[in-house]
Every structure is written in structure tokens, then in C-alpha cells.
Amino acid sequence: MRRFRRTLVAAALATAVVAGTAGWASGTAQTPVTGPPPGTAEWRADRSLGRELPDPASASPDDVASFFASLTAGQRHALVERHPRVVGNLDGVPVALRYEANARALRAGADGRQILAYDPRGRGQLVEVHGDLDRARHVAVVVPGSDIDAGTFDRTSAMARSLYEAANGLTAVVAWAGYTTPVGVGIDAATGELAEAGAERLVRLTQGLAAAGAPKPALFCHSYGSVVCGLAAHGADASDIVAFGSPGMRADSVADLRTDARVWAAKAPSDWISKVPNVEFAGLGHGNDPAAPEFGARYVPAGDAEGHTGYFAPGTASLRTFAAIARGEAR
Structure with missing residues (x-):
């Protein structure tokens, strides 16, 4: 009973933090874009x-x-x-x-620009490729979190461009804003409905890459995007899955992801996501912290990354490690 009370309190705290972290406005409910x-x-x-x-x-x-x-x-x-x-x-x-x-x-x-997908429905979805996807020896996919749509897509494209340049052009990088993301940090960001719909689309993307003859991709999953990747892990044929700035992956451990991919995690000391309790209760929260040692993910250094969005900044240890993963050189 005592443990149950602690979990209930943690869930309530998670909701409160999600609603007010860093001054963000509570998000409005979103309906995922699905279907053909x-x-x-x-x-x-x-x-x-x-x-x-x-x-x-x-x-x-x-x-x-x-x-x-x-x-x-x-x-x-x-x-x-x-x-x-x-x-x-x-x-x-x-x-x-x-x-x-x-x-x-x-x-x-x-x-x-090399636009791999454009869907104008809802807030709009875009997918862009940096590099030569037909000839690349390695492929990476950047999966963004909240507030990314056709109007804010360049934030994700900039992350992908940074990774592409750091990987010295040996890797084609896909900026994938191919699902309906939460708006702000509200109830959508604390639940899994949008992530479940996004996971189906991400799995199909990886199947499409394979059908086109591309290598298995490494998935770089930021914030709520790591929830999407966690739910897609068992169906997406990926070489690596990298969670950073993650609120959780809807899994207790790497084993729960049911994937043969190597799983990595990073969290910057100054990232506000650390203030969100890692719980999952009554549909709220996304479970254990992928960057915690007990989760079992491989460690990505991020001590010099600034805040929640600084992981791709030039010169950071996180970007250097991301580039090595994208090139297939990290162990």
C-alpha cells in the first residue's frame, strides 16, 4: 500500500511538472493523422x-x-x-x-530540397533527406519530440544537418517529422496515444528504407520522439536506437524493447527533462529513465550539451558520439 501511495504521488507530480516545466504552456489535445x-x-x-x-x-x-x-x-x-x-x-x-x-x-x-514525404493534413508533416540515400553506406533517422510540424520543421532539419555534417558525409540523414507530435508540454506529452500512432508510421518508414535497398537505419530519438522509438523498437529494423532528453520509452529496460538494435541514451545535466519523474501510472508518464544505469542502455556522454535541445551543437561530446554511431563506428 505504501508503494502504491508513492507511485500515485509520483504520477500526480509528473502531471504537475509536465503542465508547468520551464514555463511552457499546457498543450492542446491533438488528433493523430493516420491512414493512407x-x-x-x-x-x-x-x-x-x-x-x-x-x-x-x-x-x-x-x-x-x-x-x-x-x-x-x-x-x-x-x-x-x-x-x-x-x-x-x-x-x-x-x-x-x-x-x-x-x-x-x-x-x-x-x-x-530532398523531400521524402509531405502530408498537408493536420498541422502538416515533412520528411527531408540530407545526403545521398541511394548510395549511402549508413543511414540515420532523427525522430523529434513535441511542437514539430510543417511550420517548425526546420528545427528537426537543423538537427539532421548537424549530424550529417559531423558524420563527414558518409551517412544519409533523414529528418523525420512524420507523425503528429504533442503541442507544448501538456496531457498529450504525458500519454502515449500520439506515440503509438507515430510508432506505426516509423516502422513503415524503416520498412520503406529497406525496400529501397538502404542499410538498416540508426534512430536518433529526441524527447517525446524517444517514446515513439520505444514503442516502435520491436517492429523497426534498426541498427541502433539512441534516446536523448528522454522522458522514458514505455519500457522498464532495454530487454523490454524487444529489439536486436543497440540501444544508447544521453541526458545533459542541464536538461529540464530531469525534473519529470520517470513513472508510468494510469496511462500517465513513460516509465524508466533510459539514461539510468539500471535501464541497460549504452552511455552517450552529454556533459557539455546545453539544455533540452543542445545535443547536436557542434563540438559537443554528444554530437561526436552520435556521429560515430551514425557511421557504424561506435562500440
């Missing part, structure tokens, strides 16, 4: 090739990749012209075609 991409109805009705197109709601990335491999160059580009929103968001489509489709969907908004 915009334009799917028109895609399903298209018989221009004399056969059905793969259903975005049910076809696996491998099925999609096989379908596109069977087409002529002219047929592929015709699909890009007719259905840019589907082609640009469909995992398994060749990377270059997705860039072309999203440039068309965004028109001048792409500005030569």
Missing part, C-alpha cells in the same frame, strides 16, 4: 496502366517497390504527374521519384 495519404481515392480509381495500382492502405513497401520496378520510366513519371501526393508519401516508391513528386506537390516550396 491524400489523393488515395483518385489513385485507387486509376486504371490508366490497365491494372490496379497498389492500395496505399494495405500494400507493403516491398509490394510497392516491386510494382514500381515493373514499370517503364514513362509510366513512373506519368504516375508522378497524376498522383504526386500519393507517390510522394508512399513507402517503397523509389527515392528519386518521391523527391520529384513532392517537389511537384510543394511547387516552389521545395527549393531543391
Whole structure:
């Protein structure tokens, strides 16, 4: 009974801290964007090739990749012209075609950037690639936390760019704002609904990378993004999973993640996330601290990282270690 009371008090404290940490405003409830991409109805009705197109709601990335491999160059580009929103968001489509489709969907908004996905629904979702994904020997994916959407995407893209440059161009880095994130630090950030929906999308991303012939990715999971990665761990075929500034991964230990990936964790001494109690009770909180020794993750030094968002700052020990992980050189 005493232990139960302590847990209840800790859960209440977690809620209070989540609502007021660092002066952030309480977030508004978000509805996750799920399901196939915009334009799917028109895609399903298209018989221009004399056969059905793969259903975005049910076809696996491998099925999609096989379908596109069977087409002529002219047929592929015709699909890009007719259905840019589907082609640009469909995992398994060749990377270059997705860039072309999203440039068309965004028109001048792409500005030569390699946009792997663009979904305008809700607050908007974007996925951008730094480097040559088709030829890279290693791939990394940056998974962001709260307050990231199409309007604030450049925060995540900047993290990915920093990692790409630190890895000396040997690794393609994907900035993945491909799920509905919490707004502010409120009840959405303290619960797992958005993370569960995001985990499904992250697993499909990794399947799409594999279908495109890319190496297993290393996932770099910031803040609430580490909750997404924790829930995706058993289904995502990743080489490494790195949690930093994490409120928890909805797991008691590395073993609970049910993954063959190497799991790493970092937490800066000045990161306000340390003020959030690591509990999970009645759906609130995200469990044990991945940076605690008992969790069993590999240690990433972060003593010189500043605050909650300083882990990718040039010259920091955390960025150097992240780059070594991304290159497949860290042990």
C-alpha cells in the first residue's frame, strides 16, 4: 500500500511538472493523422496502366517497390504527374521519384530540397533527406519530440544537418517529422496515444528504407520522439536506437524493447527533462529513465550539451558520439 501511495504521488507530480516545466504552456489535445495519404481515392480509381495500382492502405513497401520496378520510366513519371501526393508519401516508391513528386506537390516550396514525404493534413508533416540515400553506406533517422510540424520543421532539419555534417558525409540523414507530435508540454506529452500512432508510421518508414535497398537505419530519438522509438523498437529494423532528453520509452529496460538494435541514451545535466519523474501510472508518464544505469542502455556522454535541445551543437561530446554511431563506428 505504501508503494502504491508513492507511485500515485509520483504520477500526480509528473502531471504537475509536465503542465508547468520551464514555463511552457499546457498543450492542446491533438488528433493523430493516420491512414493512407491524400489523393488515395483518385489513385485507387486509376486504371490508366490497365491494372490496379497498389492500395496505399494495405500494400507493403516491398509490394510497392516491386510494382514500381515493373514499370517503364514513362509510366513512373506519368504516375508522378497524376498522383504526386500519393507517390510522394508512399513507402517503397523509389527515392528519386518521391523527391520529384513532392517537389511537384510543394511547387516552389521545395527549393531543391530532398523531400521524402509531405502530408498537408493536420498541422502538416515533412520528411527531408540530407545526403545521398541511394548510395549511402549508413543511414540515420532523427525522430523529434513535441511542437514539430510543417511550420517548425526546420528545427528537426537543423538537427539532421548537424549530424550529417559531423558524420563527414558518409551517412544519409533523414529528418523525420512524420507523425503528429504533442503541442507544448501538456496531457498529450504525458500519454502515449500520439506515440503509438507515430510508432506505426516509423516502422513503415524503416520498412520503406529497406525496400529501397538502404542499410538498416540508426534512430536518433529526441524527447517525446524517444517514446515513439520505444514503442516502435520491436517492429523497426534498426541498427541502433539512441534516446536523448528522454522522458522514458514505455519500457522498464532495454530487454523490454524487444529489439536486436543497440540501444544508447544521453541526458545533459542541464536538461529540464530531469525534473519529470520517470513513472508510468494510469496511462500517465513513460516509465524508466533510459539514461539510468539500471535501464541497460549504452552511455552517450552529454556533459557539455546545453539544455533540452543542445545535443547536436557542434563540438559537443554528444554530437561526436552520435556521429560515430551514425557511421557504424561506435562500440
